[in-house]
Amino acid sequence: MATERKIRVLLAKPGLDGHDRGVKVLAMALRDAGMEVIYTGLRQTPEQIAAAAIQEDVDVVGLSCLSGAHNVLFPRVVELLRAQGADDVLVIGGGIIPESDIPELKAKGIQEIFGPGASIADIIRYIQEHAPKRS
Amino acid sequence: METQTTVELVEKMLAGDPRALARLISQVERGDVEVPEIMQRIYPALGRAYCVGITGPPGAGKSTLTDKLTELARREGKTVGIIAVDPTSPFSGGALLGDRVRMQQHFLDAGVFIRSMATRGSHGGLPQTARGVIKLLDAAGRDLIFVETVGVGQTELDIVETADTVVVVLVPEAGDAVQTMKAGLMEIADIFVVNKADREGAERLQRELRLLVDMHAQRNGWRIPVLATEAPKGVGVEALYAAIAAHRQALQESGQLAARRRAHRRKELLDLLQHRLLAALVAQLEKDRVLLALVEQVQEGVLDPYSAAQQILKDREALWHSPNS
Ligand SMILES: Nc1nc2c(ncn2[C@@H]2O[C@H](COP(=O)(O)OP(=O)(O)O)[C@@H](O)[C@H]2O)c(=O)[nH]1
Numbered sequence: 001m002a003t004e005r006k007i008r009v010l011l012a013k014p015g016l017d018g019h020d021r022g023v024k025v026l027a028m029a030l031r032d033a034g035m036e037v038i039y040t041g042l043r044q045t046p047e048q049i050a051a052a053a054i055q056e057d058v059d060v061v062g063l064s065c066l067s068g069a070h071n072v073l074f075p076r077v078v079e080l081l082r083a084q085g086a087d088d089v090l091v092i093g094g095g096i097i098p099e100s101d102i103p104e105l106k107a108k109g110i111q112e113i114f115g116p117g118a119s120i121a122d123i124i125r126y127i128q129e130h131a132p133k134r135s
Numbered sequence: 136m137e138t139q140t141t142v143e144l145v146e147k148m149l150a151g152d153p154r155a156l157a158r159l160i161s162q163v164e165r166g167d168v169e170v171p172e173i174m175q176r177i178y179p180a181l182g183r184a185y186c187v188g189i190t191g192p193p194g195a196g197k198s199t200l201t202d203k204l205t206e207l208a209r210r211e212g213k214t215v216g217i218i219a220v221d222p223t224s225p226f227s228g229g230a231l232l233g234d235r236v237r238m239q240q241h242f243l244d245a246g247v248f249i250r251s252m253a254t255r256g257s258h259g260g261l262p263q264t265a266r267g268v269i270k271l272l273d274a275a276g277r278d279l280i281f282v283e284t285v286g287v288g289q290t291e292l293d294i295v296e297t298a299d300t301v302v303v304v305l306v307p308e309a310g311d312a313v314q315t316m317k318a319g320l321m322e323i324a325d326i327f328v329v330n331k332a333d334r335e336g337a338e339r340l341q342r343e344l345r346l347l348v349d350m351h352a353q354r355n356g357w358r359i360p361v362l363a364t365e366a367p368k369g370v371g372v373e374a375l376y377a378a379i380a381a382h383r384q385a386l387q388e389s390g391q392l393a394a395r396r397r398a399h400r401r402k403e404l405l406d407l408l409q410h411r412l413l414a415a416l417v418a419q420l421e422k423d424r425v426l427l428a429l430v431e432q433v434q435e436g437v438l439d440p441y442s443a444a445q446q447i448l449k450d451r452e453a454l455w456h457s458p459n460s
């Protein structure tokens with residue numbers, strides 16, 4: 001039987017801001033790059049995001065946050081995933097994130113941060129290069 | 136990442152571990168070599184779940200209805216598995232799976248397991264591997280399994296060959312489509328739902344569907360109900376839930392449930408064989424210079440495909456007995 005590999009990505013918006021245009025544009029771009037993109041909607045708690053990531057068995061979790069609460073919410077998602085044994089999931093973040101917050105986010109397991117200046121092509125390339133290779 | 140044997144994963148899944156279930160679903164979806172072993176191991180645990188297909192055009196309200204039905208099932212203490220299917224883009228092979236947006240209230244409920252699937256290689260509304268995923272949810276002890284599929288035209292046939300009860304969701308805007316596919320709809324639906332009952336034309340569509348139902352002979356004593364719902368508000372959803380239960384009971388009492396499942400199992404085997412034999416044949420074709428030459432002749436238009444097929448199949452004895460196929 002031929003094994004069919006597709007990169008599965010969960011895109012989620014933790015926190016309270018109500019803008020999802022950017023995430024939707026990214027979702028379509030990732031789809032057009034051949035990925036399966038699961039979008040879960042606005043105002044998600046880290047617990048909801050982690051539970052969805054586990055059930056969907058995604059390779060990548062992309063978090064977007066414009067409300068400024070990323071320093072709390074992003075690491076919490078990583079923590080919850082690890083606690084449930086999903087430590088091989090690639091977690092990346094985006095949104096309005098000050099340069100000065102990035103080192104600490106990376107230290108806490110968010111593997112890359114894409115600021116407002118990042119292009120969608122950059123994100124696609126990063127995911128293609130860094131998504132975990134599974135059996 | 137810890138590597139786990141198939142046996143360990145299946146044991147964990149049977150013990151209720153959601154991550155093990157999720158990983159096994161991925162294996163089935165990819166068609167990993169472990170799949171036959173997985174299926175063999177879970178086989179004794181199968182047949183307890185009841186599977187409900189929810190099909191209809193995009194945007195009809197299938198996900199919202201599934202969310203509300205799940206709410207009712209949970210109130211009865213039933214555990215739920217949801218498979219939400221959206222189409223794979225034929226251009227990129229990617230997919231946008233957005234059904235979860237309507238089901239957020241269940242994300243933290245351990246009694247609800249939601250899996251989004253893309254149609255991938257299938258021509259119809261269901262991916263080839265959906266039946267395997269349903270089996271995993273069944274083995275994992277889910278009482279009710281909802282399978283949401285996009286159905287337009289012929290693609291609902293997949294769900295009919297898979298689910299115990301099929302709910303066809305229509306909206307007032309689809310009135311014209313109903314006109315053109317009347318007979319087909321009757322073959323598919325066990326229950327009709329006119330969702331978006333708050334919109335103009337809903338009553339007319341309901342009347343048309345009732346007329347359609349009355350014109351056709353009843354199938355095994357079941358008269359297809361035509362229900363109206365307003366999914367976001369939950370209006371009419373309790374009646375839908377009750378209709379699903381009534382259909383299940385009618386199937387059980389008439390012996391039709393067992394008959395349906397027998398037919399489904401047979402179809403599953405035939406589909407599997409078709410899939411595997413074709414894959415084996417194609418793999419062999421690509422390795423065999425003589426056969427490849429035949430394919431090329433057809434490609435170039437110098438040999439007709441019927442003769443080529445006949446010649447290729449003449450060698451089938453050799454094909455099936457060759458190693459690695
Ligand atoms: N007015 C109205 N809108 C509805 C109704 N049911 C669903 N919707 C909306 O229709 C859109 C599509 O619903 P969804 O459940 O995602 O449809 P699906 O594509 O069939 O799964 C959403 O914006 C829903 O809020 C309804 O009964 N009335």
Ligand SMILES: [Mg+2]
Nearest residue numbers: 197198234283
């Ligand atoms: Mg949907």
